[in-house]
Amino acid sequence: MNKSEKLYKILRKNRLIALLAPKDAESCVSAYNTFKSLGIVLEVAFRTEAAFEGIKAVFTNDADALIMAGTVMTAEQAERAIQAGVAGIVSADYISEVLEICIKHQIMCVPGGQGDAGKQLVQKSKLLSCRFEEMNRIVPWQWVYKLYPAITAQTNFMGLARAWKAAFKGLQIVYSGGISLDNLEQAVQMDPDGIFCGSALTKHIDHPDKFEDEAKKWIQIIQKYI
Numbered sequence: 001m002n003k004s005e006k007l008y009k010i011l012r013k014n015r016l017i018a019l020l021a022p023k024d025a026e027s028c029v030s031a032y033n034t035f036k037s038l039g040i041v042l043e044v045a046f047r048t049e050a051a052f053e054g055i056k057a058v059f060t061n062d063a064d065a066l067i068m069a070g071t072v073m074t075a076e077q078a079e080r081a082i083q084a085g086v087a088g089i090v091s092a093d094y095i096s097e098v099l100e101i102c103i104k105h106q107i108m109c110v111p112g113g114q115g116d117a118g119k120q121l122v123q124k125s126k127l128l129s130c131r132f133e134e135m136n137r138i139v140p141w142q143w144v145y146k147l148y149p150a151i152t153a154q155t156n157f158m159g160l161a162r163a164w165k166a167a168f169k170g171l172q173i174v175y176s177g178g179i180s181l182d183n184l185e186q187a188v189q190m191d192p193d194g195i196f197c198g199s200a201l202t203k204h205i206d207h208p209d210k211f212e213d214e215a216k217k218w219i220q221i222i223q224k225y226i
Contacts, residue, residue, distance in 0.1 A: 004108035007066045007087035008141035014039040018201035021047040028054030029061045045070040059085045094120045103127040112146030117164045136170045149177025158190045192225040
């Protein structure tokens with residue numbers, strides 16, 4: 001079992017990803033240590049200059065860490081994150097060159113958006129040299145897509161995922177963008193099989209007690225439906 005398979009197993013069990021745009025490397029280590037004990041996967045977003053150093057710091061702290069790199073928009077970022085040790089790559093859009101790097105290194109790739117769910121699956125199947133109809137069985141950790149944004153102040157887009165699942169049986173959806181404690185239960189009710197990603201999980205990063213309490217509230221909601 002490779003590390004992407006191990007990561008996917010955790011995601012399928014606990015259904016939560018905490019998105020962190022780190023201000024420094026130490027915040028990544030602190031967040032990882034807290035979330036690991038709770039079964040929540042950490043995604044370090046390439047939105048700040050501290051992201052790459054933060055990812056490296058996590059692996060210095062725990063060589064067997066299973067974390068994801070997020071907001072990966074270029075092949076160079078994907079290569080750096082994979083070489084540092086991440087088990088999954090997440091993008092805000094479907095970016096072909098990022099997907100190619102992930103498949104080359106046998107790393108889970110989670111493109112995002114409100115379209116292209118099928119296109120990225122087809123590209124994966126071609127690069128994996130497997131029949132499209134068999135990909136979910138052979139490499140389920142690649143039969144995944146991120147709905148982004150999932151919820152805005154005006155609109156809930158989660159209905160899009162229902163259409164994708166009708167066309168691509170068993171597609172695992174990661175819901176990201178706008179997911180918060182206030183709407184998490186509604187979101188889980190709409191897709192109890194979903195994986196839910198929120199930057200709101202890390203909003204109290206500088207206040208350890210609030211930080212862990214917030215995470216436990218998310219976990220309690222998820223556990224009601226799994």
